[in-house]
Amino acid sequence: xxxxxxxCIAASALAVLVATSRPWLGLTLGAGPGNAVILTDIARDGPxxxxxxxxxxxxxxxxPGGNAxxxxxxxxxxxxxxxxxxSLESYAQAxxxxxxxSELAALLQQSVxxxxxxxxxxxxxxxxxxxxxxxxxRALPPVFWVTLVSGLAGFAIGAWIWAMRSGDIxxxxxxxxxxxxxxxxLPAAIYSTRELAVDGDLFAMLSAFNHLGVHLxxxxxxxxxxxx
Numbered sequence: 430x431x432x433x434x435x436x437c438i439a440a441s442a443l444a445v446l447v448a449t450s451r452p453w454l455g456l457t458l459g460a461g462p463g464n465a466v467i468l469t470d471i472a473r474d475g476p477x478x479x480x481x482x483x484x485x486x487x488x489x490x491x492x493p494g495g496n497a498x499x500x501x502x503x504x505x506x507x508x509x510x511x512x513x514x515x516s517l518e519s520y521a522q523a524x525x526x527x528x529x530x531s532e533l534a535a536l537l538q539q540s541v542x543x544x545x546x547x548x549x550x551x552x553x554x555x556x557x558x559x560x561x562x563x564x565x566x567r568a569l570p571p572v573f574w575v576t577l578v579s580g581l582a583g584f585a586i587g588a589w590i591w592a593m594r595s596g597d598i599x600x601x602x603x604x605x606x607x608x609x610x611x612x613x614x615l616p617a618a619i620y621s622t623r624e625l626a627v628d629g630d631l632f633a634m635l636s637a638f639n640h641l642g643v644h645l646x647x648x649x650x651x652x653x654x655x656x657x
Contacts, residue, residue: 537561544557
């Protein structure tokens, strides 16, 4: 169980480190009508807090700093906020989604960004300059912590029961299902709670681990229930 505790601490630290290493704008985004990206909230201490942006505005695009005309901006779509690429209908759509994530993630690495926001009620457009910075731990949403704790709890409970009866095949399968839950939950906590984008290669790797964990969890649980 000491080893299990070490694994849980290390896994938690890694997940938090990766999640907070992404550039942060201090925005909460949501998909709106017409495949638009809507500002649903702005962190008071975030990079965009001092700008003219407000909840309800549409984030039309982002571009390098100093480009107020928007010519070099990347137009945003509500589909950029998809939490799970598994929900896409084809491999081609998944590949295009990951390519878009890489493009947006590279743009977010700029020291200064221009946010092109639109108030659809007044038809006013604004070009706002912000300075992205690393995402603070306090800015990670509750969903991140719920997903992380669920994976850690499943793994710890499975390992604890296996430690009580290590020779029983049923407890081994239950422990394997807990490990699968951990492997699937940690990557999902990172990419499903991203602010806007994660590099496509990192996204693909996290998604692959999520798939592996889901198959481990599902296979172990099926085997457990089939065991006489």
